[in-house]
Amino acid sequence: MRISGRKADELRKVEMIPNYLAHAEGSCLVSFGLTKVLCVASVEDRVPIFIKGSGQGWISAEYSLLPRSTETRTEREAVKGKQTGRTQEIQRLIGRSLRPCLDLKALGERQIKIDCDVIQADGGTRTAAICGACVALGLAVKKMKLKQNPLKRLVAAVSCGILNGEILLDLDYSEDSQAEIDANFVMTDSRELVEVQACGEKGVFKDEQLAKMIGLAREGLGQIFRIQKEILLKA
DSSP, X not given: OOTTSOOTTOOOOEEEEESOSSSSSEEEEEEETTEEEEEEEXXXXXXXXXXXXXXXXXXXXXXXXXXXXXXXXXOOHHHHTSOOHHHHHHHHHHHHHHGGGBOHHHHOSOEEEEEEEEEEOSSOHHHHHHHHHHHHHHHHHHHHOOSSOOBOXXXXXXXXXXXXXXXXXXXXXXXXXXXXXXXXXXEETTOOXXXXXXXXXXXXXXXHHHHHHHHHHHHHHHHHHHHHHHHHHHO
């Protein structure tokens, strides 16, 4: 039994509140336990210059930690004048994870920008952001009322790790900060892998351990996909 009382294969309590903002084309406040991320999708009738004239659209993402999302105040990156490498890496991950959701040709020459703002952090902010961003994206696409629905699939993400030799699903900060192995898995709703991030924080791991983490992630993501689909069906 973990400190939180969860079993090794148990997610934190997951909640998603759709249409959280009044003005955005799509928005979702997602919570994984104490981790809370506000995900917002905005549609623009233009695309980055590198795909202009291609007839296809684009998805990009921005990510930030609000100053008191953490135990001590985090300085705003705008004040520092530049983004940290961590911020750049996470927002690129979110963008890469979401692009397989859409038929970019069916989207036309439009860009959907996803803003993911962490309002409270307790581990797994990037995976929570991907889960909420997918809902915000789906809501935005429905509101666009295009001739052809560009939404092909859903994506979600969850963390796994090895702590004291045990494989755990959905690590909170107390677990993540002590884990020997830390991994994040992004998958489609048909459980195909989109991206895997895995590293030995304090050791090494074997092929069979990675396979077990992938299997655990697949099981856990089933609950998240059910929540996403219910929200989008109601929309």
